[in-house]
Amino acid sequence: MCATLGPGTRPAPKDETPSAATTALRAEPRLTGSLPCSDSAGFTCSYLTVPLDRGGGAPGSLRLRVATADNAAAPRGTLLLLTGGPGQAGAGLLPRLRQRFSYLLDDYRLVMIDQRGTGAGALACEPLQAEVGSSDVTVPTPEAVRECARLLGSNRDHYTTADTVADLEDLRRALGVPQWTLDGVSYGSFVAQHYGLTFPHRVRRMVLDSVVPQDGPDALYVAGLRRAGWTLRQACQEQGCGFDPAAALADVVRRYDNGVGVFDLIVVASIVDPKLTGTRFVPVLALLRLAAQGDPAPLNEAIAELRGGGGTPPGQYSAGLHLATLCADLIHAPWGDSTTPSGQREPAVDQTVRELRTDQVWPFEPRTAVGHGVVQGCRHWPPSRPNPQPPHPRLTMPVLLINGDRDLSTPLEWAVEQAARTPHGKLVTVPGMGHSIQGRNPVGDRAVRDFLLA
Template sequence: MALNRRTGLLTAALITIAACTGAAPAQSTPERGGGSGPRLTDPRPCPGLTDVTCSDLTVPLDRGGKQPGTLKLQVAAGNNTDAPRGVLLLLTGGPGQPGLPYYKSLAERLPEVVKQYRLVMIDQRGTGGTAIDCPDLQKEVGSSDTAVPGKAAVGACARILGGTRNLYTTSDTVADFEDLRRALKAPKMTLDGVSYGTFTAAQYGLTHPQRTARLVLDSVVPSDGAGALYEDSLHHTRSVLRTACAEQSCGYDPAKDLATVVRRDGNGVDVFSMLVIASIIDPKLDNPNFKFLDAIHRSAAGDTEPLDQLIDGFTSPDGTPPELFSSGLHAATLCADTRFPWGGAAAPVEGREKALRKAVQRIKPSYVWPFERATAGDQGIPQTCLNWPRSRPNPAPPHTTLTMPVLLLQGDRDLSTPMRWAQDLAAKTPRGELALIEGAGHSVQRRSDAGAKAAQEFLLR
């Protein structure tokens, strides 16, 4: 069966990002003489959009000043500059996904919000018009987190970037957002982020709390970073499978069947990748075209063909071009930002594999069941960054607690950013509200009417 997970899945690209201590935070462009500051230039119509103007925001490539050059980031902004509730910056996922192609679809999900806010989207550095293009890596992994690239493709991408690989951390992007706020002449911004967009939104709020009105975090990545091994997602799989089975009266235990399959066939990473994508497009696992539970059950009984077809359809490289999802930017940011067993991005390459093996051995097998704990270390995030050259780590923001009103939106079937992450962040956010959307997966505003309604109510309160 020919299955396709191409550009329609990109809004919910998977992310596991973590802040690491190290270098000083990237700073926004200093105010220049006369208070001119950052500006939006070359205003023009946005293709396919009405009452929206596209323009460019020019930012320094290297905010530390060691490397010359600038980046021209595309911005789309509503023409209602007098919107009563100010600017709402919508942030997409990845890292690697642009913003502008999704302006219309996201705005349509929030029709009442559009009347009250000035909606703004930006192609973050390394995406869209400034997309990092690593052809081999792009071909091998496309828009996937969990797909495992070859060592040669990772090395080739690092060589293409050279020293500029240090200039694509989340803190660099946060500094770009602050330049955008100043260019828009907005005293404050409200930020609404999806997946990796929740991390960038939270990092902005922790860096510029006085400039942040409120946050919507949809499909939550922890604001202090999540680990690289996806243990919580592996753990959550059993609940997702068993809940789907109960709803469908399947009559067997799909988690137990999955445990049989991955131990017999050694395909834990492929099955996990398939289920992560399934939780985005079919969170209840009840689409008759796919029959995920039945395929797992049949495979456990010896008929492996249906599951093999699903795995091939959902995990084969999807042909996504870099301007729609940059796997090079994805690698550069993940490897700079993520909390790995070997430490931060500046850790020597030698010794990383040993540290990873030790970390995997410390995982309780019962916690990641029905998968094997080896799946945690074998999936794409640690395998991409094992051989990524030493880089400048993403610095921690100056604050540790989000103090503004925060809505945390979470689907209970999400395997990309599992429910526990949202629950943990909500528990330590003084003005946080957790909206758990039953039956929903990843990117709930876009894919769930209940999620879009919850976001609208919060933003218009």
Template structure:
């Protein structure tokens, strides 16, 4: 996890680190891979260093400079996706130098928590056992306090310095949008422009996922109309949750299903059957989603995911420096105050029982970093806010929340697209919007 010991200059991101071991990326023509050496603790208080993999296009003198692409999770690496993203961004890569990084705790340096990894796979929402969470935190140890977004932002500033550029353009997807926003807030003079695809607002992730719970009827109804289905999926969803009390399983499966089929065809059919008394198809889809969601820590580290969310998040009990003993009571009180306006067709048990909430409920007490003010706005640079109208992972409501804090926002919503528009959408409309934005074309 931590490379050779050694201090870092206090207050100076990267300390005496930089890029080392540069060589041609295996199997990638036109890219150089290297290791970014950063301190475990950017304040210099705790010794230790990390080596983060970086892949950089070889067009060092690209006229528009560096395009840093940030992947999601938190917990997803960057370097393994260079080939795929370079194809999606090909029209702009004569003008930009594409750079991708394995953020701390991901990829080859993934935080390893075997039981938590097995229980949650690639899901944010699957509820883990308390034992898996506490074993994970114990395995990482006190170093878990150094895996917040603040730490990743400082790593990105170290990367900028190592690349020798004054400004970067950042393109983030999902959690990568939050990282990009936080970098822009911390280092506004070093940002040229931002692409925020599938937006997590800078105010942070809601562990009750209320926006997604409320958005589910809209998303399913939109998909139904587009495909000409003859049912009422919003009514069916409400009846299923009322009848079976399985809201957590349903929203978890729906959120994953958008990656399988943004039309949600099978899910809409299964909800209709379950609402009419036959839950077999829905139960099968839920089981299939769980099985198909298996992922290694190198693909998406649940140890890093929990570490970051618990350090970054605001919860009904406060933050992760709150004593564990009173958290359950605070969560129950928060659940009792919820109304249908908060959770839509779901219920309070769904809002308080999601995996991202329960991971941090059981996470041991850990010192937390400061968070930026909720009222701060992004710097006055061009920003593209990109989303799909079928997205439940990061619903459009979050995009519009971020728009309120973005002085120079351009909004593009792609009909029929779900999560990660640039990478996954069938239509080129979102990608074209990104290309035009990056090349200053209206």
């Protein structure tokens, strides 16, 4: 049983050195406005108030919505579930996600939070939101990116992952728990790792689902581009499709110069229907075959239908927060990190295309690696304060990493890379699965159950 400890009754461990992520220790955080959650019986919804600028240079504060299960005396303590993006709401997803994690709720006290810039306090950039919604791959116009940066002003510098890590430490102290267990999905796995690398003695165990490596994603998505061919061939073999879809894809993107759109389509398909059967999403294999045979119209229509984020409100997924955080966090962009002047970014992108070999990204082309939304969005984002790196190089607590072998958003190669540098980490690869495993696959759920309930 996890004993409670009031905030301020114990000095911070020595490894929790003062930094952008530990300035929260200067105040006594607390949860306010507590009421039963209207959409989730057995949970209390409240607010955590945190400073906008952890360095104290800019005034203002943020109210982050928190949903907390009422079983404060749960035998295995508190489980913080971190959602993805960056940009996805947290507490607002509780009604759906509590079903996925129901097998843990008798043993753990589940907590969810709307990370800064999401949920009710979402950063709203209307043109950008309308263009890309929740997509990493869809390319925004330079005008929409610059307009978003203008709307946010200098406050855009206060939405790094390190700022969120500091918010989570405030939340832990407000809950009065000395340690907790973290479960992060997609970008949430990156947040969880950075918290664990900043406050290692505060974490009992950690689950990383659909893993973003602790150094951040490869801005070029080389592993995901390369993995697409393997994923298509696996699906074709299962369905007896009668052609080589990877070779067809290579032919199509060269003939019609639509690599980014095709990649976007396949990424979404791999999330919705990782076996690419076409029963729950567009029939990707059939569309590629038609395009390779000289009829690209159905494929291009499917790509066009996918574009645009008009149906995704910022409170559900903030495209503005996505860019503000992602562009600050990237340290492996073609131009370096977020401090690089705007005028130096385009030459760096051009140089990257010249240096990439086709075999590194096949069945796509090198220009696809720099043409998608991550590079093109951050290419036009103004220079900003970079995400401060955590003080510790390795996660020291027990860590379970789970990843689908057909995940193109956070490809399996990323999880393998992270597992290799995690001393007490165990990687479980889930066959036939795409992005976001828990609650959607019995192999993944069994691994989590064994890890968290053993």
